[in-house]
Amino acid sequence: MSPGAASGAPRPAPMLRYLIVDILLPLLVFALLRSFFRSLFQTRRDVTRQPPPPSAPNVVVGGELKKDPVCGTYVSTGASVTRTVDGQVLYFCSKECRDKYRAA
Numbered sequence: 001m002s003p004g005a006a007s008g009a010p011r012p013a014p015m016l017r018y019l020i021v022d023i024l025l026p027l028l029v030f031a032l033l034r035s036f037f038r039s040l041f042q043t044r045r046d047v048t049r050q051p052p053p054p055s056a057p058n059v060v061v062g063g064e065l066k067k068d069p070v071c072g073t074y075v076s077t078g079a080s081v082t083r084t085v086d087g088q089v090l091y092f093c094s095k096e097c098r099d100k101y102r103a104a
Ligand SMILES: [Zn+2]
Pocket: 068, 070, 071, 072, 073, 092, 093, 094, 097
């Protein structure tokens, strides 16, 4: 190359260097830190992954199955609609069935 043609900017101007040091470098560091923290949080989430809480309100462990006298569906005693008739607890699959039983 002839020196006359490259009269504009033969080598990077100081400004370009500032651009790299002040903008690109922080961006790079930021990106590295971000990926670092992201992997950190991901592994932390994996580590802290625990079995579900011991007792969810709707799920009854070891609940009995009772037959719905209206529709014949077997329902869990914990998740059913109950009604006491003549001292006997009846289990229904839904309020509709309970109301039907009451009407019958
Ligand atoms: Zn039913």
